[in-house]
Amino acid sequence: MNIKFPDGSVHQYADGVTALEIAESISPRLRKATLAAELDGARRDAFAPINGDHTLKLLTFEDEGGRWALRHTASHVLAQAVQRVHPEAKLAIGPAIENGFYYDFDAEPFAPEDLTAIEKEMEKIIAEALPLERFELPQNEAIAFFQKLGEPYKVELINDLPEGAVISLYRQGDFTDLCAGPHVENTRKVKNVKLLNVAGAYWRGNEKNKMLQRIYGTAFEKKADLDAYIAQLEEAKKRDHNKLGRELELFTTVDIIGQGLPILLPKGARVIQLLQRFVEDEEQKRGYMLTKTPFMAKRDLYKISGHWDHYRDGMFVMGDKQDQDDPEAEIFALRPMTCPFQFMAYLNRSRSYRDLPMRYNETSTLFRNEASGEMHGLLRVRQFTISEGHLACRPDQVEAEFKGCLDLAKFMINTLGFEDDVSYRFSKWDENNKNKYIGEKEKWESTQNEMREILNDLGVDFYEADGEAAFYGPKLDIQFKNVHGKEDTLITIQIDFQLAERFGMVYTDSDGEKKHPVVIHRTSIGCYERTLALLIEKYAGALPTWLAPVQVKILPITDRTSEESERINGELEKYGIRAECDLRNEKIGFKIREAQMQKIPYMLVIGDKELENGVVAVRSRKNGDLGTMTLEQFVKDLTAEIMSKSHD
RNA sequence: GCCAACAUAGCUCAGUCGGUAGAGCAGCUGAUUCGUAAUCAGCAGGUCAGGAGUUCGAAUCUCCUUGUUGGCUCCA
Numbered sequence: 237m238n239i240k241f242p243d244g245s246v247h248q249y250a251d252g253v254t255a256l257e258i259a260e261s262i263s264p265r266l267r268k269a270t271l272a273a274e275l276d277g278a279r280r281d282a283f284a285p286i287n288g289d290h291t292l293k294l295l296t297f298e299d300e301g302g303r304w305a306l307r308h309t310a311s312h313v314l315a316q317a318v319q320r321v322h323p324e325a326k327l328a329i330g331p332a333i334e335n336g337f338y339y340d341f342d343a344e345p346f347a348p349e350d351l352t353a354i355e356k357e358m359e360k361i362i363a364e365a366l367p368l369e370r371f372e373l374p375q376n377e378a379i380a381f382f383q384k385l386g387e388p389y390k391v392e393l394i395n396d397l398p399e400g401a402v403i404s405l406y407r408q409g410d411f412t413d414l415c416a417g418p419h420v421e422n423t424r425k426v427k428n429v430k431l432l433n434v435a436g437a438y439w440r441g442n443e444k445n446k447m448l449q450r451i452y453g454t455a456f457e458k459k460a461d462l463d464a465y466i467a468q469l470e471e472a473k474k475r476d477h478n479k480l481g482r483e484l485e486l487f488t489t490v491d492i493i494g495q496g497l498p499i500l501l502p503k504g505a506r507v508i509q510l511l512q513r514f515v516e517d518e519e520q521k522r523g524y525m526l527t528k529t530p531f532m533a534k535r536d537l538y539k540i541s542g543h544w545d546h547y548r549d550g551m552f553v554m555g556d557k558q559d560q561d562d563p564e565a566e567i568f569a570l571r572p573m574t575c576p577f578q579f580m581a582y583l584n585r586s587r588s589y590r591d592l593p594m595r596y597n598e599t600s601t602l603f604r605n606e607a608s609g610e611m612h613g614l615l616r617v618r619q620f621t622i623s624e625g626h627l628a629c630r631p632d633q634v635e636a637e638f639k640g641c642l643d644l645a646k647f648m649i650n651t652l653g654f655e656d657d658v659s660y661r662f663s664k665w666d667e668n669n670k671n672k673y674i675g676e677k678e679k680w681e682s683t684q685n686e687m688r689e690i691l692n693d694l695g696v697d698f699y700e701a702d703g704e705a706a707f708y709g710p711k712l713d714i715q716f717k718n719v720h721g722k723e724d725t726l727i728t729i730q731i732d733f734q735l736a737e738r739f740g741m742v743y744t745d746s747d748g749e750k751k752h753p754v755v756i757h758r759t760s761i762g763c764y765e766r767t768l769a770l771l772i773e774k775y776a777g778a779l780p781t782w783l784a785p786v787q788v789k790i791l792p793i794t795d796r797t798s799e800e801s802e803r804i805n806g807e808l809e810k811y812g813i814r815a816e817c818d819l820r821n822e823k824i825g826f827k828i829r830e831a832q833m834q835k836i837p838y839m840l841v842i843g844d845k846e847l848e849n850g851v852v853a854v855r856s857r858k859n860g861d862l863g864t865m866t867l868e869q870f871v872k873d874l875t876a877e878i879m880s881k882s883h884d
Numbered sequence: 885g886c887c888a889a890c891a892u893a894g895c896u897c898a899g900u901c902g903g904u905a906g907a908g909c910a911g912c913u914g915a916u917u918c919g920u921a922a923u924c925a926g927c928a929g930g931u932c933a934g935g936a937g938u939u940c941g942a943a944u945c946u947c948c949u950u951g952u953u954g955g956c957u958c959c960a
Contacts, residue, residue: 433889
């Protein structure tokens with residue numbers, strides 16, 4: 237038979253040869269590195285015999301498929317170990333994921349000591365070098381097999397597979413699991429494995445189902461890579477905005493105010509003020525009209541928008557339950573979004589096709605009653621301020637306006653230096669979950685197709701996600717990962733073909749007909765609190781100079797130079813530079829160290845020698861000692877840096 | 885909301901078997917007047933998250949509440 241390799245070369249092998257044997261024939265090293273194979277583009281076991289002509293790619297740890305096979309086998313080893321230590325534990329599912337794997341068990345919660353014991357057992361299984369063996373069963377036999385083992389979750393999974401499906405199982409020693417594979421040849425290949433944590437997880441991801449115990453772990457081919465990964469996790473924790481932001485006195489929280497309601501301290505408030513001014517000024521340049529709308533409204537407003545029906549649980553509604561249930565009562569609720577308020581601005585008078593597009597923006601504070609377990613630092617909060625905006629446009633303007641929104645979003649992303657950290661998600665509805673969305677299927681499909689076309693026209697490198705749309709329309713979400721690898725939306729642009737009609741928003745078209753505008757909902761920098769969090773993590777607290785709450789720290793060496801230092805401080809403030817003077821009687825090294833820890837961009841060391849020569853000694857947090865220069869020169873350089881909004 | 889862990893001074897953390905609450909850093913006061921990542925001394929600082937219970941006695945054991953963390957679910 238002929239086997240074609242990725243480089244195009246074709247070699248002959250005997251029927252029934254395995255990918256591992258082929259690898260061996262090329263080099264023993266490749267044999268060792270081969271974890272799985274890709275046969276005509278489909279992943280499969282490297283230890284499975286091959287018959288007939290095929291294209292073959294050998295998968296090593298360098299390939300996603302190779303990592304996936306290794307880590308998936310690691311999850312089987314985990315399950316085997318858990319059942320050896322806790323025989324009563326029932327198996328749910330255990331896939332490989334990005335950077336590792338997990339396995340869900342129906343069992344008593346695991347304590348950290350259990351994890352240690354399980355990890356020891358895993359090491360035993362690895363040392364046993366149990367070969368993995370694949371076999372298939374017809375559906376009814378597979379069900380009987382797992383019933384006999386007392387594995388109800390596996391039975392449920394098989395029952396849900398389409399009739400007549402081939403059920404594949406993998407056996408390693410005394411352990412067998414339902415699995416599509418592929419796997420590595422034996423458990424020894426999983427040698428560098430580490431269990432990371434335990435967590436609760438709902439069976440099949442549904443909160444109505446039983447909560448299972450999930451164990452997360454990771455596995456690497458090389459010990460050094462595993463160690464590096466663990467070190468990287470530790471390193472990431474040091475950048476955590478929730479820790480760093482508090483240490484740098486950007487924000488804090490107090491029990492008595494409540495969950496998800498952070499206090500922005502003067503330094504954090506300053507950063508957000510700078511961002512807001514920057515965003516509002518930029519939006520004004522781009523033809524936006526600023527509104528200031530109320531923080532609350534009668535529930536009737538949210539009934540029109542659909543929020544009352546769809547998100548009442550997520551809103552802070554005033555009054556007691558009895559009043560809220562009275563349809564006649566006047567009930568107010570804090571706003572969870574700005575859309576209907578800005579729609580009222582549009583409805584202020586009649587609009588002509590000539591008025592469109594109309595672009596409204598608002599630095600808008602919103603209130604959402606997030607579930608108690610959702611709150612996290614500045615990333616998920618119950619009150620936040622967002623660079624909100626709504627555009628009303630004619631159908632022929634949608635693409636250009638969408639482009640304008642995307643351009644603004646990208647401008648913000650580039651300014652903050654996030655361009656390499658974001659991904660673009662085209663968030664669509666889920667037609668199988670109709671009660672989550674309003675409107676007709678045809679309209680959804682056509683709007684989504686239109687949006688996809690626009691995204692393609694604009695050359696956006698996006699991926700599609702079902703069931704992530706807003707209830708009224710599809711979105712482009714610009715996603716960002718925090719230090720824990722958890723993804724959040726930074727910026728969103730949405731096309732809404734429904735709410736204009738609900739609110740009776742119209743314009744008189746050139747033909748004299750009244751028509752509903754298409755509405756684009758968008759943010760330009762997203763939520764300020766979240767953006768601050770991501771800035772802290774991205775720059776490990778060393779915010780770009782233009783955003784630094786304190787830009788220059790002036791450090792007199794002795795109190796002979798204190799007076800002059802204060803004069804310099806005043807001089808800098810005259811130029812709008814945010815400076816502070818450290819007048820304490822501490823050694824200069826100590827003062828520098830402290831300013832460095834506060835991530836202050838520049839330090840001016842003021843001693844007698846420099847004063848005599850009419851210069852200042854400059855240090856930067858980034859490059860250390862920059863030598864001496866005149867104050868005038870320093871101000872000039874610093875001002876240029878601030879104006880450029882550069883980031884490291 | 886669900887599963888789990890955690891909560892001791894502003895911060896980082898000790899606190900044994902249930903027996904009067906401890907350190908370092910920060911703060912304050914004084915001394916030092918200093919040259920590039922920690923000068924010296926002293927002082928002050930805690931209803932051990934809050935509440936209830938067990939006990940002669942609770943930071944320590946039990947329960948409840950609040951908050952924090954890691955997940956799950958959710959995220960207009």
